[in-house]
Amino acid sequence: MYKIILADDEKWVRIVLRKAVEQTKLPVTIVQECANGLEALDAVQKHAADLVISDVKMPIMDGIGLAEQMALMTANLVLVSGYDDFQFAQKAIRYGVKDYLLKPVEMEAMADCLERWIQGRELLKEAMGDANASLQTEKAEMSAIEQVQQFVAANLAKEITLTDAAALVHLNPSYLSQLFKQQTGGKFVDYVIVMRMEEAKRLLIKTALRVSEIAERLGYGDIAYFSNTFKKLTGCSPLEYRKSGGKP
Structure with missing residues (x-):
């Protein structure tokens, strides 16, 4: 009422x-x-x-x-x-x-006035309900992406698949792929590679680990493939990056 x-x-x-x-x-x-x-x-x-x-x-x-x-x-x-x-x-x-x-x-005029007003209030409630539902969905989606990013950061040395990430946040892999690109601006697989290379940069500058050891820590069994991937993203090889002090 x-x-x-x-x-x-x-x-x-x-x-x-x-x-x-x-x-x-x-x-x-x-x-x-x-x-x-x-x-x-x-x-x-x-x-x-x-x-x-x-x-x-x-x-x-x-x-x-x-x-x-x-x-x-x-x-x-x-x-x-x-x-x-x-x-x-x-x-x-x-x-x-x-x-x-x-x-x-008159009653007719009052009824017409109140009916229009009630209809407007109901439409407003519906719109606000839709907006709140949309906001809650958006918050849930953002939390899901944050969980996926944390999952990637904690498993850089392992094989990280979209399917595993989707299972973690209880989403369909295809939907997660679209959502991830929408929220981050890039593909999931590219994000994993970038995070690995960022960690490689840190290890090259902060530790004395050999390039092969760093590659292994980041899940790369093939050092040449690791080096090529690193160079593609940074413009220099891992050793060149280390020698430059992180300023290629």
Whole structure:
């Protein structure tokens, strides 16, 4: 049920409005009646109301002042006036007022207004739900890629396959391949090679290990293949890289 606040300084008008709202049989409930805009503002916060139906002319705070105060709230506002005042309507639209009804407000007009408003709220909820679901999916996908990257870093000396990585994060290998490229900008197999070569750079500069030992540590049984791969990515051989101090 959507929560509604009624605001009008005349009690009999509030009675008419209440009757019109209740006769619509829509999923709404009136949680409070107020005599001015200031009371309505307090009521919105007190009841976490969804909609205020308010007269334009009221003491202390009128409908336009209420509209201005509610402009940044999640609750919406429908204004009611005893005459068709275009200037009021313009100001109301400027502050995001959802509708503008003329007195006397008949049940049909109220029903039409509330139906449009409810439809808009439902669409907004659906959109927000889709956005939240999309955000959660995006976060899950980012976590999956981070897990895969950690898996690669911890297994550089072993044979690392896309199938093994996909099993780790419970994804289809084909889907993981597409997701990995989308998140990192490159293919999984190329990422593994780059990470191995980055580790090779570190070992060449930070340790006295022979090139063959480094190749073996990174899962390369063929030193020539390792050296060719290293040169292809860095522009120099492993020994040249070591001699240059990491500045080929």
